[in-house]
Amino acid sequence: MSKDLLFEIGLEEVPARFIPNAIQQLKERMAAWLDSSRIAYGAVEAYATPRRLAVLVKEVAEKQEDINEEVKGPSRKIALDEAGNWSKAALGFARSQGVDPEQFTFKELGGVEYIYATKSSVGVPTAEVLSEGLLHVLHAMTFPKFMRWASYDFKFVRPIRWLIALFGSDIINLEIAGVQSGNVTRGHRFLGQDAVVERPADYVEVLRKQHVIVDIEERQALIVKQIEALAAEKDWTIAIKDDLLEEVLYLVETPTVLFGGFDPSFLNIPKDVLITSMREHQRYFPVLDRAGELLPYFVTVRNGGSQSLEVIAKGNEKVLRARLSDAKFFYEEDQKLEIKDALSKLESIVFHEELGTVGDKVRRIRRIADALAEKLRVSPDTQESVSRAADICKFDLVTQMVYEFPELQGVMGEDYARKAGEKEEVARAVFEHYQPRFAGETVPSTNAGAIVSIADKIDTITGCFSIGIIPTGSQDPYALRRQAAGIVQILLDRKLSATLSDVFNIAIDVHGTLGNMKRSDDEIRKELHEFFGLRVKKLLSETLRYDVVDAVLAAGFDDVASVVNRGAALMAAVQTGDRFKSTVESFNRVSNLATKAIHKSVNTGEFTEQGEKALYEAWYGAYESYNAALQEGDATQALALASSITPAVTAFFDSVMVMAEDDAVRNNRLALLAAIDSELKRFADFSKLVG
Structure with a gap:
């Protein structure tokens, strides 16, 4: 029942x-x-x-439910003393199980007798x-x-x-x-x-x-249905943002959608400002036309029925008018602020007590960005844009608009920079240097934005590591993991030729000159390598098998594009089944014996067997093309060339005694295997593949 x-x-x-x-x-x-x-x-x-x-x-x-279970206790030898009485261990076991020792039974398990307590309990x-x-x-x-x-x-x-x-x-x-x-x-x-x-x-x-829709899914569906019906009636596009929808969902018990309007003159303010003001302060849904342009209307959800909606709409319009008037005032006042004056104010804003002011951070960003741009050999125009964007990337932090709406940092910087006469690439980079702000967001669309973004993020990470602030467990107050993932994504998506080591070395050098590092360069570099390795691993794990991830990471991940390409090529190969399995087995046989090599210098004059000559010719015949494919990022071709020596490896082990009695012959054969193995491990550690 x-x-x-x-x-x-x-x-x-x-x-x-x-x-x-x-x-x-x-x-x-x-x-x-x-x-x-x-x-x-x-x-x-x-x-x-x-x-x-x-x-x-x-x-x-x-x-x-009633319970009737047996619980194993200590062995007979421990449970009974020399006189045959229950030992302290047995009596303690009885107390822990809530049974009388006389209820114990003995059972043999693996040749040893143990006491068992039978626990019975009738359900209440x-x-x-x-x-x-x-x-x-x-x-x-x-x-x-x-x-x-x-x-x-x-x-x-x-x-x-x-x-x-x-x-x-x-x-x-x-x-x-x-x-x-x-x-x-x-x-x-x-x-x-x-x-x-x-x-x-x-x-x-x-x-x-009693006018309460208590079912969460039903209430959400009702809100969405009403919004969609209103959009269809008015020929509007109503932007439903998931986090705002969830918040509104838990603000109402009986949802009724209504709309209101505001003075079209407010549309002279940037769209992002209006949308942020409506969403963040008023929990309103913005209204767009079919072209995606903002219209002077808003949609909100009332906690009540449909009576007197006109009165409710007017009340909301009055409140929004005050909000937008404030935003307009802030926007107009901000434009009176010269960029150079805004930059001087950054000197009084503390970034971190051990890392200086925001002004100090901007100087480090500029140095890192310039060095990175030089490393990437960008054009003189881009180099100039990088330098200027790095100099002014944080100036909007002191504006009234960003003070009121912190989420608009970068957005206002771009708008104000453009209005101040900055180059378009510079203004865009001021916005883009915050990207990606979260997983899944697009990376900067310009090289200037990408370079300054990397510089900003690696400055924060290196600075924190230099003073001992390293994320542990769920603790990451400065969002260092997210920023590291952003750097990895930018290097990959923008196809930048810099390696992670390049980025680390530049940042460490700048912090050593302009910062106040409390730890050694080598210590910081090692921890940065491990920290970014986890970010790369997470990226690869989204699409690859765990053993494939481990295999390609073991060959290095300094070049992010390379490890991603190698992972994709290896994943495709292992999915072919037995055909590639024999190749992996051959590579692993090479690797196992390569560890015994004393040196990697191969003397062809020491060859005495046709099998070793054939392996040497097969490998070095493919090596030049293999090496070129790796350097050019064609991992599929590189793996195909490496796999082409499989028959020669098989024939070698079938016909050649590697561990020959003659020291010179043995060492030469091991050197051949070691030379091949070291090159294969530039692609992956194939021993980490499972099955």
Whole structure:
């Protein structure tokens, strides 16, 4: 027999950003407690609005499962003393298992007798343990911030105002922070009333009648449907951003979409400013035309019905007008600020107490970017753009607009730089040097933007490493992993010829000159190599088998494009099956014996067997083309050329005694294998391939 279980926690309004994790916790912790309590159950459904977190568990067994299990204890030799009495070890085992020692049995396992305790427990009715279990679940929940209220010691995300705890139609008796459980829920704050939930299965419909759409997916679908209907009616494109949609979803219980407008004169402000103001401050969805141009309208979601929407729209328009007026004022005031004056203000902004001001950082970025541009042999025009963009890349940090909207750094820099008469490539680089800001974002589209972006990111990483700030576990307060991944992605996507070592060496040299490093160059370089290696590994692991990743990484990842190309070529080869497997086996036989080589210098005059001559000719006949293919980045061709010697390797091992008695002959054969192996390992360590 089974019943449904409902647990609803009624709260004062919870911040929208806390709800997704909270409801996931409630669902998982409830399931975990039922599992640990040996209570069978069916589907677990979670519900949430700003005023409630709830979980509905279907088909919960009315009784715990009985248990009857054997637990192995110490061996007979340890369990009994010389007089045949139970030892301290045996008595301790009995206490830990809650059994009487006289209940022990002996069983042989692997030729040794052990004592076994048989634990039996009759399951109790589920109703008897639910109160304790629900309190356990409640107390176990965690939040980014907690609150205490009244005189209670209990902490939760927001004050608890009501509780529903139902097992079937029976109320589970529990109390928390002065709130007694019952079967009464609360409807929409203004449109609904208190309502009785007779059975857990009625929960969603009872709240629907009280103007609360408690099902999360249903509420989201309703919002999206209304927005799409409005867009079709008005011939608009309404930009639905996922994170904004999720936030709005947890701000309302009864969603009703409406729209309003604003003065078209505000469209003279950059589109990004208007969109950011609408999204971040007002939680509005911007409206675009078919060409993607911003229109003087906005869409919002009301927590209520469709009555008096005109009044609601006017109220929202009034608030937005004030916001946009502020933005317009900031925008106009910022344009009065000369770039050189903005740069001087950077000298008073601390980047890090041990790494100096933002002005110090900009000087390091300039030095790194110039050196990197020289390494890449860019054109004089690009070199000039790199230098200027590096000099001014952070100037917009002191503007009023970026102070108000930090997420617009770079966006405003580009706009203000262009208006100040900077070259287009320079203005664009000021924006692009922040890219990629997150995984999946595009990399800079210009060489100037790419170079300054790398310089900015490696400056931060090297500076932090130089003073001992290195990410550990989940701790990465300066987002160094993300910035390292960005450098890797830029080098790859922009096809820049610089290696990771080039980037490291330039940054370390600049920090040694302009910074305040507390650790040695070699120590920092080693840790940077390991740190970036993990980023490259993560990149490769998105598309390659783990053993293929390990194999190509072992051959080096300094050239990011090379390791990616080698990984793709090797993955394609291993997928051909047995045909390539024989090649790998041949390469590994070469590698195993190559470790015994004393030197790699091959003397063809020492050859005495046709098999070794044939192998030498096969390898060195392919070597020049193999080497050229590797250098040109044609990994597929390089692997094909390397694989072409497989028959010669097989014939060599079939006909030649490598470990000959004559020292000179043996060492020469080993040298041949070592020479081949060292070149193969430039492509991959084939011994790391599995199967």
